[in-house]
Amino acid sequence: MRTHNYENKEGQKVYVTEIAADGFSFLESKAITESRRSGTPVGALASSMDNGAMLVDPLATNNGQAIDISDDDLPF
Numbered sequence: 001m002r003t004h005n006y007e008n009k010e011g012q013k014v015y016v017t018e019i020a021a022d023g024f025s026f027l028e029s030k031a032i033t034e035s036r037r038s039g040t041p042v043g044a045l046a047s048s049m050d051n052g053a054m055l056v057d058p059l060a061t062n063n064g065q066a067i068d069i070s071d072d073d074l075p076f
Helices: 030-038 042-047
Strands: 002-007 013-018
Antiparallel strands (some): 002 013
8 A cells, every 4th residue: 555645736735545456356335235135126226326337246256145244344
């Protein structure tokens, strides 16, 4: 992890934190996890999403099962 700063054109100090990793996995959004628990079709949820996020990770090693993780487990 590396943090540095610089001054932008407007004279504001901008801080940047970079994280280097050998590998990582994207987790599902809370909305998708909740929709699976409530029985809402994922396709119905996808049509309401604006950001075009990928709903299924074809490289996931958990065989499509949701990962049980709480906000306390995340370092940020």
